[in-house]
Amino acid sequence: MDSSHEIFPQPKQFLESESVTPYADAAVVVVPIPYEATTSYRKGCQYGPGAVLEASDQLEAYDEELNTSPCHDLGIYTCAPLADSNEHPTLAGDAMVTQVCDGIVPFVEDGKFVVAIGGEHAITTGVVRAMQKVTSESFTVVQIDAHGDMRDKFEGSQHNHACVMRRVLELGLPTLPIAIRAICQEEADLIREKNIPVFWAREMADNPDWIDQAIASITTEKVFLTIDMDGFDPGFMPGVGTPEPGGLGWYEGLKFFRRLFQTKQVIGCDLMELAPVPGSVVSEFSTAKLAYKLMGYWGESQGKKP
Numbered sequence: 329m330d331s332s333h334e335i336f337p338q339p340k341q342f343l344e345s346e347s348v349t350p351y352a353d354a355a356v357v358v359v360p361i362p363y364e365a366t367t368s369y370r371k372g373c374q375y376g377p378g379a380v381l382e383a384s385d386q387l388e389a390y391d392e393e394l395n396t397s398p399c400h401d402l403g404i405y406t407c408a409p410l411a412d413s414n415e416h417p418t419l420a421g422d423a424m425v426t427q428v429c430d431g432i433v434p435f436v437e438d439g440k441f442v443v444a445i446g447g448e449h450a451i452t453t454g455v456v457r458a459m460q461k462v463t464s465e466s467f468t469v470v471q472i473d474a475h476g477d478m479r480d481k482f483e484g485s486q487h488n489h490a491c492v493m494r495r496v497l498e499l500g501l502p503t504l505p506i507a508i509r510a511i512c513q514e515e516a517d518l519i520r521e522k523n524i525p526v527f528w529a530r531e532m533a534d535n536p537d538w539i540d541q542a543i544a545s546i547t548t549e550k551v552f553l554t555i556d557m558d559g560f561d562p563g564f565m566p567g568v569g570t571p572e573p574g575g576l577g578w579y580e581g582l583k584f585f586r587r588l589f590q591t592k593q594v595i596g597c598d599l600m601e602l603a604p605v606p607g608s609v610v611s612e613f614s615t616a617k618l619a620y621k622l623m624g625y626w627g628e629s630q631g632k633k634p
């Protein structure tokens with residue numbers, strides 16, 4: 329895609345307080361997807377992407393772990409929001425999936441590293457389909473989440489946020505669920521039937537080798553990383569739709585992500601289900617920081633400035 333798709337005035341850019349990069353020069357594309365239609369408990373993830381972009385301006389450009397400033401060394405472009413529930417509150421799930429897929433395919437075709445920011449987890453079906461359209465080889469969808477999200481249908485929809493990983497399985501892709509700690513009987517039966525290699529939060533807490541074991545279990549070279557922010561401990565990440573106690577610690581999660589980028593080809597990622605808590609910026613700042621860390625890990629994996 330040429331840069332003619334850029335619109336003026338330009339949409340809010342990720343970390344624009346530090347650097348603004350034209351699409352053609354950016355290695356990373358941030359895709360805000362403020363879609364919310366099926367969240368079943370706390371609402372508000374449609375405000376997640378905007379909150380992350382606002383918080384991003386407060387990030388330090390320099391990453392002391394990586395000795396790099398991804399916004400300068402990689403270049404980040406933020407496109408206009410896709411499937412925006414704030415503009416189109418009645419957009420149906422299947423139409424959203426198509427809009428997200430069609431909107432992201434050009435970025436992947438242009439070789440950009442896509443960082444999609446939701447919005448509810450149902451969005452990931454569209455992001456994964458975009459990756460599948462462009463990537464010839466199979467890839468594993470690594471899922472960080474408190475929930476299995478493997479129901480066939482929930483509250484009347486197959487594009488419910490509690491069904492997204494069932495849709496991904498139906499696309500014929502292997503999955504690796506990590507930090508799971510809340511499922512239903514239907515999901516437990518499916519996990520046994522399909523022998524899905526779930527890393528349960530409860531077992532991870534007692535297993536210092538879970539990171540090595542999780543990465544060793546991935547059979548494909550390529551990986552798509554989907555992060556439901558409720559996969560983290562709600563103690564520091566309370567702004568999610570369905571907070572479950574337990575979950576990943578911050579540095580534990582970063583250790584896993586850096587190792588994943590170092591050992592596999594991560595073809596894209598998304599950060600989902602942030603629902604900001606009124607009066608607090610902790611959750612959106614953590615989400616913005618995580619997005620920036622993932623950009624840095626991707627850059628390191630590409631042999632960009634160490």
Ligand SMILES: N=C(N)NCCCCNCCCN
Pocket residue numbers: 368475477489490569570
């Ligand atoms: N964020 C999620 N993926 N949530 C999964 C569905 C929530 C089911 N709560 C229990 C409902 C009991 N009727």
Ligand SMILES: [Mn+2]
Pocket residue numbers: 473474475556558559570601
């Ligand atoms: Mn979840």
Ligand SMILES: [Mn+2]
Pocket residue numbers: 449473475477489556601
């Ligand atoms: Mn989820």
